Amino acid sequence: MQNVFSNLFREIIELPILVTNSAKEFRNTRSLTGGAMLSAVSVILNQFTLFISQLLRISFTFLAVGTSAMLFGPVLTGALGAITDVLKYIVRNDGGAFFLGFTFNEFLRGFLYGLFFYRKRITPARVFAAQLTVILVINLLLNPLWLSILYRDAFGALVMMRLAKNAVMFPIDSLMLYFVLKKIAVLRPMRLV
Numbered sequence: 001m002q003n004v005f006s007n008l009f010r011e012i013i014e015l016p017i018l019v020t021n022s023a024k025e026f027r028n029t030r031s032l033t034g035g036a037m038l039s040a041v042s043v044i045l046n047q048f049t050l051f052i053s054q055l056l057r058i059s060f061t062f063l064a065v066g067t068s069a070m071l072f073g074p075v076l077t078g079a080l081g082a083i084t085d086v087l088k089y090i091v092r093n094d095g096g097a098f099f100l101g102f103t104f105n106e107f108l109r110g111f112l113y114g115l116f117f118y119r120k121r122i123t124p125a126r127v128f129a130a131q132l133t134v135i136l137v138i139n140l141l142l143n144p145l146w147l148s149i150l151y152r153d154a155f156g157a158l159v160m161m162r163l164a165k166n167a168v169m170f171p172i173d174s175l176m177l178y179f180v181l182k183k184i185a186v187l188r189p190m191r192l193v
Helices: 002-013 015-027 029-046 061-091 100-117 124-151 155-187
Strands: none
Touching: 002 015, 015 029, 015 061, 015 100, 029 061, 061 100, 061 155, 100 124, 124 155
């Protein structure tokens, strides 16, 4: 148990170096083109979003975001996430209003995945932790907050509605993300921090 806490402490201490290295990806043409291609994949995957209700959706765009985060880090993936959110809105406007809060969510999703995956060994525990963080911060806190602001719905009711969907999808999404990232890691070994 002490080893887990020492590893966590070491990773927290190394976060500024990780973010700095990720920011350098903006100068790399391969990173920019690779990130742009994964953003295009995200826009395409968005076309296959399943609508449970007006407020609940199942999407597979997180697979492209997680892959980008592993390859290019939190800064570039976060920036591409924000740009991609605008592109997804233009390509597939579902009748909802454009809201910058959701664009911030996409930046934050890419940034959080990048903190967990960039130049790190991909393990089931790491993927579960990343997915749980995204669920708690974005899916159960920020998304309901933005929806309650937009539609004047009760925040608590929105959280409860999303809780069941996220509880069911958490292991499924985590396993899909783990297998995709492991496959990419085998095809393109990364330098570890």
